[in-house]
Amino acid sequence: MSNTLLSSIDPAPYLMFPERKPSPFVLVSDHAGRKVPEKLGDLGVGKEDWDRHIAWDIGIGEVGQLLHKALGSVLIEQVYSRLVIDCNRAPGHKTSIPHVSDETAVPGNIHAPETCRQMREKEILHPYHDVIEEVLSQRGQKPTALIALHSFTPQFGGKKRPWDIGILHNRDKRMSQIMLNLLREDPELCVGDNEPYVLTDTSDYTVPYHAETKGLPYLEIEIRQDLIGDKAGQHLWAERLAYLLPMVWERMAHD
Numbered sequence: 001m002s003n004t005l006l007s008s009i010d011p012a013p014y015l016m017f018p019e020r021k022p023s024p025f026v027l028v029s030d031h032a033g034r035k036v037p038e039k040l041g042d043l044g045v046g047k048e049d050w051d052r053h054i055a056w057d058i059g060i061g062e063v064g065q066l067l068h069k070a071l072g073s074v075l076i077e078q079v080y081s082r083l084v085i086d087c088n089r090a091p092g093h094k095t096s097i098p099h100v101s102d103e104t105a106v107p108g109n110i111h112a113p114e115t116c117r118q119m120r121e122k123e124i125l126h127p128y129h130d131v132i133e134e135v136l137s138q139r140g141q142k143p144t145a146l147i148a149l150h151s152f153t154p155q156f157g158g159k160k161r162p163w164d165i166g167i168l169h170n171r172d173k174r175m176s177q178i179m180l181n182l183l184r185e186d187p188e189l190c191v192g193d194n195e196p197y198v199l200t201d202t203s204d205y206t207v208p209y210h211a212e213t214k215g216l217p218y219l220e221i222e223i224r225q226d227l228i229g230d231k232a233g234q235h236l237w238a239e240r241l242a243y244l245l246p247m248v249w250e251r252m253a254h255d
């Protein structure tokens with residue numbers, strides 16, 4: 001038996017859609033996929049739970065790919081489920097291999113030995129972040145913004161979440177404030193400012209690590225999952241973002 005986690009029948013840990021036309025945006029999606037390495041089986045999680053948000057960010061993989069088509073921007077999507085390893089958590093983070101997720105136990109993680117964590121980090125988390133790093137460094141001095149794409153569940157802990165879209169920010173609020181203002185111009189939209197989550201150095205990894213430490217402007221975008229659960233919704237939200245993102249970029253340049 002080989003001493004790697006991934007074998008020849010498992011997919012590579014990320015999907016890469018190269019830049020098709022000049023764009024300042026590097027699109028990344030930590031929770032786009034829900035694959036599990038063959039050796040881990042189903043982690044003891046029932047089939048119906050694999051369809052839930054605990055496994056992945058429903059709809060966002062498609063929105064990212066439509067956005068890549070519309071803007072031509074490079075897109076990197078994680079392929080494996082966040083139940084295998086959460087790629088928006090720092091290596092070694094205590095919640096990156098969850099024992100319980102939204103009240104559902106993940107037995108395959110509870111009983112996972114330390115070597116299993118190391119393999120998941122080495123073969124899934126690091127290759128994904130290394131390729132983001134490589135894409136960013138290859139851009140050199142080209143003006144660049146990191147756009148992190150997520151989706152969130154309409155309900156959590158028995159509470160309804162009213163927001164259609166949330167924009168998360170930490171120290172650097174350059175792009176988020178412009179995006180929030182643009183979104184609020186649409187009276188139909190319920191817009192969350194650091195909702196349903198607050199972006200921090202410890203609860204997140206991708207934006208703090210790749211953008212804030214390098215001084216890159218960024219957006220962390222969260223779309224409510226029921227709005228992008230079907231093709232029509234995915235197209236609508238991809239079109240909305242494809243319209244707004246260049247506008248945010250333009251306004252930032254003139255600020």
Ligand SMILES: [Zn+2]
Pocket residue numbers: 030031057149150151
């Ligand atoms: Zn997410």
